[in-house]
Amino acid sequence: MSKEAVSNPRETADNVKVLVKMSMMVAISIAMVYLVRFPIFPVVSFLEYDPADIPILIGTFSFGTGAGLLLTIVTSVIQGLTVSAGSGFYGIIMHVIATGTLVLTSGLIYEKQKTKTRAAIGLAAGMTAMAVVMVGANLIITPLFMGVPRGVVWELMPFIVGFNVIKAGINSLVTFLVYKRISLLLRK
Numbered sequence: 001m002s003k004e005a006v007s008n009p010r011e012t013a014d015n016v017k018v019l020v021k022m023s024m025m026v027a028i029s030i031a032m033v034y035l036v037r038f039p040i041f042p043v044v045s046f047l048e049y050d051p052a053d054i055p056i057l058i059g060t061f062s063f064g065t066g067a068g069l070l071l072t073i074v075t076s077v078i079q080g081l082t083v084s085a086g087s088g089f090y091g092i093i094m095h096v097i098a099t100g101t102l103v104l105t106s107g108l109i110y111e112k113q114k115t116k117t118r119a120a121i122g123l124a125a126g127m128t129a130m131a132v133v134m135v136g137a138n139l140i141i142t143p144l145f146m147g148v149p150r151g152v153v154w155e156l157m158p159f160i161v162g163f164n165v166i167k168a169g170i171n172s173l174v175t176f177l178v179y180k181r182i183s184l185l186l187r188k
Contacts, residue, residue, distance in 0.1 A: 018063060021186055022071060025059040029075045034083045040166055044159045046087075052079065053099050053171040057106060058179055061119065062186045065107030072099045090145035094137060101133045102126040102168055119179065123172035131164040 029052040039045040056075060060068025073096055080092035087094075109122030138160050142153045153160075 025055040026075050029055040030078055033079055040163050041159045044156055047163045049167050054174050057175040058182055060103045060107040061110055061179055062183050068103040068107050072103050097137045098130050098134055102130040105129040123176055127168035127172050130168045131161050134164045
């Protein structure tokens with residue numbers, strides 16, 4: 001057996017610890033959706049605020065952008081099959097697109113230089129990117145899944161954009177305020 005084929009026990013233990021911590025972030029995210037969920041605008045009451053992105057963003061800043069995208073996908077699928085089952089496959093897709101955009105943008109900016117300033121810039125850019133991407137996603141995907149004309153979706157766009165800015169803004173602000181304290185726990 002070659003030297004490369006033999007697993008380094010320390011590396012394996014570290015990988016297991018990261019997977020356990022990431023699993024914990026998914027569980028917290030799902031629990032937060034279960035406990036806190038409400039519409040921001042009555043006109044689009046199907047768009048509900050939830051704090052699920054906070055643990056995902058913390059995981060992104062702690063473990064990297066790739067890990068954040070994995071957290072997004074796993075959380076979206078579990079959430080879509082359990083606490084948000086009413087939105088089904090549509091909800092899973094939209095959650096992956098929205099949170100994936102937020103995570104990708106925020107994570108890539110923060111990874112370059114891990115400072116508070118870069119975190120703030122990354123989160124603000126992520127919020128903006130999420131709002132912009134969700135305009136297109138809603139115009140393309142929502143008519144297909146909801147069976148409504150694109151014009152109806154366009155009329156609701158101010159509420160959809162407002163919802164995404166508010167949701168990403170709240171979750172980004174909370175992440176910014178708590179990340180450093182929580183990251184100390186995650187490093188242990």
